[in-house]
Amino acid sequence: MSEALVTLDNLTVKRGGRAVLSGIHGSFERGSMTAIMGANGAGKSTLLKSMMGLLPSAQGSIVRTPHDLDIAYLPQQAAIDHSFPVSVGEVVAMGAWQRVGGFGALKQREWRRQVADALHRVGFDDISKRSIGALSTGQFQRVLFARLLLQDADMVLLDEPFAGVDAATTRDLLALVCEWHQQGRTIVAVLHDINQVMRHFPATLLLAGRQIAWGSSEQVLSTEHLQQALGMSGGIGQSEGNRL
Numbered sequence: 700m701s702e703a704l705v706t707l708d709n710l711t712v713k714r715g716g717r718a719v720l721s722g723i724h725g726s727f728e729r730g731s732m733t734a735i736m737g738a739n740g741a742g743k744s745t746l747l748k749s750m751m752g753l754l755p756s757a758q759g760s761i762v763r764t765p766h767d768l769d770i771a772y773l774p775q776q777a778a779i780d781h782s783f784p785v786s787v788g789e790v791v792a793m794g795a796w797q798r799v800g801g802f803g804a805l806k807q808r809e810w811r812r813q814v815a816d817a818l819h820r821v822g823f824d825d826i827s828k829r830s831i832g833a834l835s836t837g838q839f840q841r842v843l844f845a846r847l848l849l850q851d852a853d854m855v856l857l858d859e860p861f862a863g864v865d866a867a868t869t870r871d872l873l874a875l876v877c878e879w880h881q882q883g884r885t886i887v888a889v890l891h892d893i894n895q896v897m898r899h900f901p902a903t904l905l906l907a908g909r910q911i912a913w914g915s916s917e918q919v920l921s922t923e924h925l926q927q928a929l930g931m932s933g934g935i936g937q938s939e940g941n942r943l
Contacts, residue, residue: 701728704768704854704885705750709759712742712749718757718908719745725904725913727854732886734896734916736943737906737928743889744775746906747856750887771852773843775859781832787842788814788827794849817845822871837868844872855879857888861895873899893920893941907931 703726710723720742727733735743748754750761751772763770771794791814815825821841831839840860847855857876861869877899880886890896896903896916903919905911907928912919925943 701730702764703727704729704764706762706764707759708762710746710749710756710761711758712745712754713757714745714754720749720906721758721909723759723906723910725910727885727887729853729885730880730883731902732880732900733902733904734888734890734900735904735906736890736893736896736920737911738943740908741906741928742908743906744858746904747772747774747858747887747889750856768854769850769852770854770856771847771850772856773847773858773860776836776840776843776863779839779843781834781839783831785831786827787818787829787831787834790831790842791817791827791845791849794846794851813849814845817848818842820848821845821875837864840864840868840872844875848875852884854885854887857886859889859891861890861892891942893943896920 706726707723710720711718712720723746735746737743745754749756751770788811792810794817795810795813811827814827818825818827821844823838823841823845831842834842844860855876860872860876864872873895876886876888886900888900890900897920900916902914903916904913905919905924905928908931911928911931912921912924928943
């Protein structure tokens with residue numbers, strides 16, 4: 700029997716007095732790789748924020764096993780201030796903060812080596828001194844993935860990790876996500892590309908303010924379930940091609 704790392708029991712989350720998510724039941728098992736899908740406003744980002752403790756539940760519960768489960772979280776790029784005066788190296792090094800208690804706990808040479816190694820893994824030479832404000836959207840996303848590498852968490856939550864980036868960056872970062880999964884990490888990602896999910900993500904949670912379906916991607920992403928999700932989210936105009 701697989702071990703549940705995070706269990707959602709009748710989870711309901713409200714924002715501005717309105718239920719954005721309601722009645723979510725299920726669990727993310729250790730080593731699983733799950734896509735969260737749904738139209739705009741379906742509650743996908745809300746769910747990740749709730750799992751991180753950034754939004755309180757109005758009803759139900761989120762149970763982590765163990766209680767101090769190490770979870771890495773990548774928010775949408777739109778939620779990050781690119782103009783903040785910080786270097787690439789400082790952003791990447793923040794990933795090690797929880798494990799080592801800040802830069803001071805590592806010798807300068809050691810944390811610089813770890814940052815350079817992480818940047819190399821995402822396709823960069825050492826650009827640690829460059830300002831994040833000088834990076835393109837795709838370059839900055841690679842830097843954020845380098846930070847996740849240093850965090851080295853058991854569970855990784857990704858909110859639209861490939862939004863607004865080019866095909867080459869998507870390919871490289873998706874390969875890294877698959878590598879994390881092969882290492883036994885638990886992956887949960889908000890995605891929109893149905894073909895991408897079907898190829899790489901064995902499980903899917905489909906939302907429309909509530910849980911439409913949760914299980915194998917092949918079963919969840921059926922025409923019937925997709926039409927139900929789109930209908931509850933304002934109509935089929937929310938979907939374009941093989942995207943949701």
